[in-house]
Each structure stands twice: as structure tokens, then as C-alpha cells.
Amino acid sequence: MEQEIKFDMSEKTNREILRFQLEQLAEVSKDCLTEELSKITSSMIEIVSYLENNQSVQ
Structure with a gap:
């Protein structure tokens, strides 16, 4: 069962x-x-890499 996330x-x-x-x-x-x-692991790595490479992200 999928849960709706707000x-x-x-x-x-x-x-x-x-x-x-x-x-x-x-x-x-x-x-x-x-x-x-x-x-899923690849997606997590992409997000972490983005954060590491974009220190200016608020």
C-alpha cells in the first residue's frame, strides 16, 4: 500500500x-x-553527490 506524503x-x-x-x-x-x-542506491548517491558538488545550495 502506497502512502501519500505531503x-x-x-x-x-x-x-x-x-x-x-x-x-x-x-x-x-x-x-x-x-x-x-x-x-535506489544510485539515486541516493546522485543526491549526495549533488549536495557535495553544490555547496551553495540553500
């Missing part, structure tokens, strides 16, 4: 939005099949 992005910084996305990926990964984990 997140008001209008008052959030880019860093807060990316952190929220990373937290959601981590939560979803708990219920994934092994073959799905590589895609």
Missing part, C-alpha cells in the same frame, strides 16, 4: 527538499526487492 516545497530550501527526497528513498528501500535496491 511536503510543502514552497517554503523549503533546495537542500531541505533534497534531504527530504533522500529520506524518502531510504524509507522506500526498506520494502524493496534486492534487484530494486541498486536503482
Whole structure:
């Protein structure tokens, strides 16, 4: 069963939005099949890499 997640992005910084996305990926990964984990892990790495390479992200 999918859970609807409410997140008001209008008052959030880019860093807060990316952190929220990373937290959601981590939560979803708990219920994934092994073959799905590589895609989720890749997405997490992309988000972390973006944050590391864009220190000016608010």
C-alpha cells in the first residue's frame, strides 16, 4: 500500500527538499526487492553527490 506524503516545497530550501527526497528513498528501500535496491542506491548517491558538488545550495 502506497502512502501519500505531503511536503510543502514552497517554503523549503533546495537542500531541505533534497534531504527530504533522500529520506524518502531510504524509507522506500526498506520494502524493496534486492534487484530494486541498486536503482535506489544510485539515486541516493546522485543526491549526495549533488549536495557535495553544490555547496551553495540553500
